[in-house]
Amino acid sequence: MTMKFRILKSMIKQGFVGMWRNRMMSLASIGSVTSALMILGMVLILILNINNVTNMTKEQFDEIHIYLKEDITDEQIDTIENEIQNYEGVLSVVFQSKEQALEIMKKRWGEESDLLNGLEENPFPRSYIIQLEDIKYADNVVSNLEGLSGIDKIKYFKDIVKRIISVSNVIKNGSLIVIGILMLISIFIISNTIKITVAARKKEINIMKYVGATNGYIRGPFIIEGILLGTIGSALAVILVDVAYQYIYKILNNRLYVFVTSYMVPSDDIFIDVVIIFMTIGIGIGILGSIISLRRFLRV
Amino acid sequence: MTMKFRILKSMIKQGFVGMWRNRMMSLASIGSVTSALMILGMVLILILNINNVTNMTKEQFDEIHIYLKEDITDEQIDTIENEIQNYEGVLSVVFQSKEQALEIMKKRWGEESDLLNGLEENPFPRSYIIQLEDIKYADNVVSNLEGLSGIDKIKYFKDIVKRIISVSNVIKNGSLIVIGILMLISIFIISNTIKITVAARKKEINIMKYVGATNGYIRGPFIIEGILLGTIGSALAVILVDVAYQYIYKILNNRLYVFVTSYMVPSDDIFIDVVIIFMTIGIGIGILGSIISLRRFLRV
Amino acid sequence: MIIFKNIIKEYNNGVKALNNINLHIGKGEFVFVVGSSGAGKSTLIKLLLKEVEPTSGKLFFNKKDITKVKNRKVPIIRRKIGVVFQDFRLLPNKTVYENVAFAKEIIGASAKEIRRQVPIVLSMVGLSKKASSYPNQLSGGEKQRVSIARAIVNNPTVLIADEPTGNLDPDTAGDIMDLIMQINRRGTTVIMATHAKDIVDSMQRRVIALSKGKVVRDDQRGVYDHEV
């Protein structure tokens, strides 16, 4: 057994022992880590869901309706169709004949559709319904369409689209900021807890130094304690957040708020991300916090 | 000067002095209080805004449209109007003549309104538009209306209304739960911090006991310290949250996302509530936390 | 005034620190408690302070069985006893002056009294110059003297001193002993645990010798020498 390894072994042992002998403080630290990360988790999930809702909403408006002129020939129609299919962001192009348009209108009017029977002739033009990959291509596609001949009118949810894009940008940026702030706050709370815990053992650290221990040797067990506290704290947070989310999901499903849950991100999709984020923060801060907090006490 | 008052005075002095002499720990505690409350504040505001949006959305759907039969007399119409006005939750009842209905339809159809000119006669019936105080009265009013004669059809956003009511209930209950959890977590973090701070001064507390100080006497300065830490921490949180919110509000307004800010609750409306909630938690936990944490160390 | 009756103290880890102690200490007496390291001297003192509870037996202080006193009443007993602790027990965040003043504050002394008496006792133990120092800025002997100053500032009815001269040079120790004698002459009962053979031998007072938790000697005009 080399000396280095022997020292490492004794450090790990000391880390565990230290955590156990200061168990009240350890519990408090774990509690703070868990709490801070739980909040982060809740907000993370909330934001992911809001994002999901806006995305799904966006999908409902990502189509462009073009009405063709009455006097257009079948060849022209084919040309237009081929042309459109080449535009960037176009998912599908579906033709709608005059009769189909009337049928759809009748359906939409429902009980008042008999009004349409009073019409002398079918007033609805032939049209194409263009499905987009994403709402963001809308403006481009529309300006391209405007260059084509044979098109009478272009209809798309211009206002709504613009609004949704704006809102989803606001939400996206806002969530990044909020998550950023929350991460900072979590890190702050966790490192505060470690700072206080370390400060409480200032005397112990000083004694070790006076007996001739190197900074590295003293740091070791504290870092291992930090890792342990971080791991336990973040594991608890992951479990609690996941259980809570699944529980809420199930309750909503059972109460038949399916229209709510259909907008919710399934817990499995989130789980891995949350685990990675939490473990990084929990353990990372456990280590960094210990090192930084120890610094001022090691200068003796 | 009575003895009680003298002791109180010395306690307050000691509380201030204690906070100053343990300033590193004090700073860490204040930081934790501020952080925890800031998170609470952010979520509180988020939820208030979501609530606001759903309320405002609800308002757009709180009307019932009733279509009158063709052969109804003017007297009957008056009776119906008077009847409706007495229903609980009815804000206003507005009559719509056949001509008005046609006009509105024309406007709504916009560019395609020439289709309506092809109609032989005005097919739209006379109707009443009933504005409700709140969407929740809808079902009641409708079932009352069904008892009236002379009414042909009742139209209201039944599905949407139901959905919105459901969603807003979910949001309402959800937010209560989330805020409850966050409050618990905040309280937990704050009292953890205090616990660790007190544990770090265990020796000091023991010495005081051995010299003959009563529990009350020892608790005093710690409670005052708790109050101070709580006050400073929550005041900071209030300020930070308010500044941040106003900043976001301004930025959005400047970037012409007015349609977003028009849905936002103005900061002044929130401010007082936030101050009360934060101060209660901050100071309350400062006091309670000190007392509870001290208990185990006072048993000597 | 103080009566130990069949007192047994066994610590949680099974160490029997005191084994059937029977003692009677009268008002105004001056008693040395001697014995080798770990004999139980400090434990005896800690019982009086209710820092530890006896496993069995009775302990009377002013005719009252203090083993049965409620937690709430413990401070009242402690205030009647001035204690010099073997490990000093100074409040680390308070200056020398504040440490001594603290003992007066807790009994509700007026600011005026405190301002008058604290400097007097500080000068009695020779620490006037260190009034504004914190404990970690003091030498071992200075800490010990702060502990002594705090113990006597309230004119206690009983003064308990656990090794009050362990960190003092013979001269300073002599001064402190003179001070304690003077306090004893004013009627205060003094119980002093010590290893200072020369002090015990020269004073010719009552000596209680402990060995392995038992009283092995109790002489009215004794000497330190415990190998009798």
Place this chain on the structure above:
Amino acid sequence: MIIFKNIIKEYNNGVKALNNINLHIGKGEFVFVVGSSGAGKSTLIKLLLKEVEPTSGKLFFNKKDITKVKNRKVPIIRRKIGVVFQDFRLLPNKTVYENVAFAKEIIGASAKEIRRQVPIVLSMVGLSKKASSYPNQLSGGEKQRVSIARAIVNNPTVLIADEPTGNLDPDTAGDIMDLIMQINRRGTTVIMATHAKDIVDSMQRRVIALSKGKVVRDDQRGVYDHEV
């Protein structure tokens, strides 16, 4: 081996604890440092340990000026010096055994060595029975002896003892002194600050007397009595 050259130490609060100290302590010497409370004995020792830095002057240890040693190298110096601290400085969360073993662990001793040597030194200071006790379960004298055991367990080249018998009865103190003598005979330099007049007088070793931060006496075969 150890040379103090014009050492002045003034603490932050303006207290001049040492005032122009010049000393030369040879390898294998046995030196008593005496002086009244607050004379500067502990400060002298703390300088060697680099617990405090001198305000001015030079301090050589093994021909090296340790006032200029980098922070990172400080532990190396400390490991060559075994110290009995006046305030013991035991790790509160470690048992007696672990406290002593810790001094060996930090120098990377093998588990086998630790298991062999720690019990030996514990029995040398008479604490075999207390191996698994925590510091707060020990009497004052027992704590002091743990501190001694920790100081000697690594066979240091220099043994510094600050008041190592202050909390010990004369018998135990005698045993400890015999132990220190024995270590000195094996070639270890010993520097011992003490108030124990009888010990100093009976040993007839070099005595350095401090008063108000100055060396007032340095006798090769001295006695305690500092009122020369």
